[in-house]
Amino acid sequence: MDASDAKPSNMLETMARLGYSARGLTYLMVGGLAALAAMGSGGDVTGSKGALQSFLSQPMGWVFLGIVGVGLLFFAAWRILQATTDADCGDMSGSKAVTKRAICVVSGLVYFGLGWWAITLALGFASGGSGDSGAKGWTAWLLSQPFGPWLVAAAGITIAGVGVRYAWKAFNEDFSEDLRGEPSAWLGTLGTVGYAARSIVFVLIGIFLMVAGYQSDPSNAEGLGGALRSLQEQPYGWILLGLTALGLAAFGAFNLSRGIYGKIHMSEPDLA
Numbered sequence: 001m002d003a004s005d006a007k008p009s010n011m012l013e014t015m016a017r018l019g020y021s022a023r024g025l026t027y028l029m030v031g032g033l034a035a036l037a038a039m040g041s042g043g044d045v046t047g048s049k050g051a052l053q054s055f056l057s058q059p060m061g062w063v064f065l066g067i068v069g070v071g072l073l074f075f076a077a078w079r080i081l082q083a084t085t086d087a088d089c090g091d092m093s094g095s096k097a098v099t100k101r102a103i104c105v106v107s108g109l110v111y112f113g114l115g116w117w118a119i120t121l122a123l124g125f126a127s128g129g130s131g132d133s134g135a136k137g138w139t140a141w142l143l144s145q146p147f148g149p150w151l152v153a154a155a156g157i158t159i160a161g162v163g164v165r166y167a168w169k170a171f172n173e174d175f176s177e178d179l180r181g182e183p184s185a186w187l188g189t190l191g192t193v194g195y196a197a198r199s200i201v202f203v204l205i206g207i208f209l210m211v212a213g214y215q216s217d218p219s220n221a222e223g224l225g226g227a228l229r230s231l232q233e234q235p236y237g238w239i240l241l242g243l244t245a246l247g248l249a250a251f252g253a254f255n256l257s258r259g260i261y262g263k264i265h266m267s268e269p270d271l272a
Helices: 010-038 048-057 061-085 097-122 131-143 148-172 184-215 224-232 237-261
Strands: none
Touching: 010 048, 010 061, 010 097, 010 224, 010 237, 048 061, 048 097, 061 097, 131 148, 131 184, 148 184, 184 224, 184 237, 224 237
């Protein structure tokens, strides 16, 4: 049997499915709230932290927030497995392998931080916050380092490059291949729409960081919420925000579908 076709253990498969589902719920909340805001129906333009924090306004919301936080920790662990064992990634050899592995590691670290924050917030050990304040904070720290402006600009270029990669991925990959069963034919389309929306926000976040580096001003840095607000502030911004928000919600729905219908594989590391 080819390593890419290996089945993970029941525990690892459950971890992956819960992780994809938690990621999906987070993006559904971000996209749904932004879409409501675009329609003037009382939503909020915010990032992942703001969306998760909104759970606390619901009855027993702290329980649901904690569960989603645990799921995000599972997703972070799965990302690290993807980087180290090619789990669920197929062949990651050749010149693009380093980039793919690096993206998985960074993604894992980001989701670990988000999941841990959600759990501590649910338990009352953390205060609320926004991803944008976090982006400004680590940008300020990076600017204070030797060659700080160059490092921030390089980070911006890298993130914008990831956004361009997502755009290529949106229009060149068949996301139905990640799913199994009858739903795959139409649920795969959500992946295309979702990655197209993610490409927009990643490019915008990258541009904000490049400006922050050029001007040595961390206040120019923005996270997901800031990128969405920048769309809202443009002429006919409610249309731009609405379409991007629906795309992010589609990405959330695609991740939920991966949690339910996804093909989960565990690849063995090549030790030769």
